[in-house]
Amino acid sequence: MTLPAPKLDDLTWADMLAAVRRRIPAESDGLWTLHAPVDPGVTLLELFAYLLEQRLYWLDQVPDALVVAILRLLGLDPPRPARPAATVLAVTARRTGTAVPVVPAGTALTRDPAGRIVFTVDDDVAVFPLAEDGEVTVWTGRDRTADLRARRGVPLLAADGAAAEVRFTLPLTGAHPAPGPLSLLFELDAPAASGPDWLPGSVAGVPPPAELTWSWFRPGTETRGPFEKAEDGTAGLRRSGIVRLYPPAGWTTRDSGILVSTPAATHAAPPRLLQLAVNVSAAHHRRRRTASGGELQEQVDAWLKLPGRRLDLPEAAERLLEASLRLAGQQWRAVPDLTFCGPADRVFVLDRTEGALVFGDGLTGRIPHPRQEASAEYTIGGGRDGNGGMTANWVPAGDSTAAITAANLVRAEGGADPETVAEARQRAAASLGEVTRAVTAADFTTLALATPGVAVARAHASLGEHPDFPCTPVPGAVTVHLVPAVPRADPAREDFVAAPRPDPGMLCAVAAHLEQARLLTSEIFVRAPRYREVVLRADLSGDPADRDRVSARLTEALRRFLDPLTGGDDQDGWPFGRPLRPAALLRAAHRALGDLAAVSAVAIGLDGADPDEDCREVPLGPGELPVLRAVRTRIVSAVEPGEGLA
Template sequence: MTVPVPKLDDLTWADLMSAVTRRIPAESDGIWTLHAPVDPGITLLELFAYLLEQRLYWLDQAPDELVVAILKLLGLEPPRPAKPAATVLALTTGEETPTVVPEGTVFARDPAAAIRFTLDDDVIAFPVSGEVTVFTDRDRTADLLARRGVPLLGNDGSAASARFTLPLRDARFESGWLSLLFELDSPVPPSWSPSAVGGVRPPAELSWSWFRPDTEISGAFEEVQDGTGGLRRSGVVRLRPPAGWSTVDRGLIVSTPSATYASPPRLLRLAVNVSAARHLEKRTVTDLGNQTGHWLKLPGQRLVLPNATGRLLAATLRLAGEKWESAPDFTFGTSRDRVFLLDRDDGALVFGDGLTGRIPRPTEDVHVAYTVGGGRDGNGGLTGNWLPTDSAVPVRAANLVQAEGGADPETVAQARDRAAGALGEVTRAVTPDDYVTLAVTTPGVAVGRAFASVGEHPGFPCAQVPGAVSVHVVPAVPREDLAAPDFVAAPMPDAGTLQTVSRRLGKARLLTAEVFVRAPAYREIRLRVDLSGAPADRVKVSTVVGEALRRFLDPLTGGDDGTGWPFGEALRPSALLRAAQEALGDLADVAAVAIGVDGADPAETCDDVPLRAGELPVVREIRTTVVPAAEPGEGLL
């Protein structure tokens, strides 16, 4: 049951006066007889009741400092500061030679614009001409240009490769990085996203190399920074070519000795001359002695920063050679702590009162490095008219992906609501549902479904082992088109996914629990569907029946509720017949459905076909046959 929220402010002034006046005769032994408002004693009691009522009101009010202290006690974040949006900028140059654009270059739509994005990395802007081409088993350039998604490398565990030709004009190149955007059709947050996580093992071991088109000349890159995590997510890939490389060697090969993906990664876009960029701008100021030199030793001193009103994001400060740091509040500060608060609205640094936070002394030796930007204003769509604020840099830019992730500063009330929601989140694995929730929400990997089998131990398949829990995970893979060439009927998680989920569950398990994270066990199913009568279009009927039953038994979209066939659920001929008939409608009548398991021929039976815990069906074959329509039996006279 839910514990009701206590109300401490439950007495009014009238209640207090009524209670105290009833006690006057007994407490005064009958001496105090005048209880009218004109009596000075009654006046004092009314004053005390008024003051007590105010104290009771304060009991129900939690000040901001108390809320922040409780958040720290619970191990939760204090009110979060503003967050900058992130995107990817693609640079173009009108020069005939590559242009070096350094890290930290600021871009804006016009010189006076407040929305500015700063590059995360150095970029070599190569002269560009033409389009990217891609070749896997055949030329896939048309699919890439139409953003239909090009499946790369496969998922059958064999060696695979993909070849690209980059649209670089012939130009002299000395040193630097070749920066590429690989935009993939993946539910995992991209590398530039604020919610991206690292430390996830790649799904396959990749090798990156270059080649010269129309020749046999090729070689390896000296260094690779793979933001895609092995093509698990969208990201920026930075390649350092070897000495002697030129843009004539514009071919790119990505290969793997074993394509162990859950499904082939789908490439939506490949772009050159790119870098992640964020809605922020870093500045430094030292000429603030007109403010700091006239400070008095009083609490609440402020240092207003230029052009930071409503945009202040972060700051570091040195006063007279001493380093001061920002803090979320002064609650836990002492008189010696060199801390300050960020006032984003006024663009100022606020200092303490000498008790919780030191009072700064007057000085003209001041150095402030601060960052402006952040907030929801940075979120937006695609545009191609970004210019560097430094006119000496001869490039233009376009953001290829939507700028996302920007957020305004969190208020104390919003932090309190967030904390209330966080207390309801699953952080410990106790029940089977807890294991499922934690597995499906594992950051950095795409898990579509999970099933916790309590008592299942891989070392003892025929016994229930107390304390053992086997968690079977199904990766999230595309399910839009069951007839697509890269459709995976039985998705298997890669080793990186299993390792990441296992690491998370290992931290959340109970001390005595033994957790195993495993792939699902698939049972091959062959079906025969008998149709009565003479369907007008047998090809259409077979197609409809096949698609309906494959989707009904699918591990991710099957079942009665469309969330995947339940783990270990028996195959019921009646349920399959119903699913086939609902899909056919009036096209034909389904007479029977026969089921064969593990390569056996389908056998018509009324019994359910059982599956063990952790097992799922995968349809390998569906045959449709037409049988004579059943004649109605004779009625009884």
């Protein structure tokens, strides 16, 4: 039974006054005889009861400072600040000569005529000249440019572990040297767990699914070579990201070919390319400002050496994200709150609403001295206002005459308003139910699925399973089998993977995540599932009118029923180790065919064996899953009702 929350302020002013009046005769030995409100003593009792009622009310109120302090003691984040939205901008710059123009990092661009929504470019962008109406071409053994133009998802590298390569030709013109790196956007059809690298919260340091080599070549010739350096924001084509390629000396825009190769394409599924663009940079809804001298000095000179000092920053109201301050050559830093700060700490907290820096009271946080030289560097922006669709009308903020324009190639998203204390309390309460230690089999499964930066669709923890002792349970050993998230919408596609296996980077990431949560005596192994090839034979009673149609529908239904990601009765993947039962397969076949044909029996063959006529179930091991290779159909004579009875 759930206990009700205690209520500490249930004693009212009238209850307290009545209780005190009942005690007057005994406490005064009968000398206090007038208990009416006109008596000064009763007036004082009413006043004290009023004050006590206010104190009782305070007992039930938890101040925000206490909430923040408790969150920090629990090791949880305090109320999170505003978060800036992010997007990817394709930059265009007017050329004033033969040199390739460079748009420097920090350039402020706006899509808002009023100039309030300002995004800044994260990196320098060398704006290489592009052919008018030119487009990126893709070659993966055949020309896939039309598929890329239609955003049909171009599979780049076959996920079969063999050597593979893909070629891109960029629409560059002229023969201009490179003043900076080639900046390319690779937008992939990737799972949500592998979020784009430009969005807030993207996970860094995830091992790549395959080792890629980035090279350049000159189309129509044998001239080629490696790039000096490649900054791969896609993490080996695991997610959407920005790739910055640094050409060597002697490279020109005639060398417009990009070759991506790998000695072993070990992706879980071929990466699907949706868009490839040139001259791009990530941009965030923020703008850096510096204030010094007269903008701040008047406020600093007016300070008194008393608690409660604050410093208002120009144009920062409702938009302040972060700040740093120097007073008399000493650096002051921002903290989430002042609760755990000492009297000598040079700290302040940010007041986003007022756009101000708030200092301590001399006990928690140092009181700043007046009449000191002050300078502040701060960032404004953030919030949900920055989220929005794709537009092509980006211009420099405050300078409409500049020769720079831009278009965002993906939606601006990820912006969030500051978290309130109430929202932080709710987040903390929700975190109490999170699994942080691997104790039970369900804990291992939950933690594997929650590994940041990789898309694990299913996980199965096999207790006692040790790879070196396959026939003997080993105490303390746990083997976690992973099924990665791969596309399942169209089994007829050339890049469909029937038996998805985790890539080496995913195995390493999950193993590192479980290593931090395991018990001291546990030994953890992370492996791919063991797939068992299944061949089925279905006996069709009678003679169907369209046998090819019946065979195709039956094969599709049984493949979907045995699929490791969408199979099973609940359509969330065939359960690990569940045996193959002819009755269950027969039921799935009947559901799929309906009135097209009658299936009288289903026989199962495992690992290349011929389908067995036996009606017994076929067992699978704890970490094993079936993968359907073929369905054979044969026609058997229909059995009439009552036939065969004596």
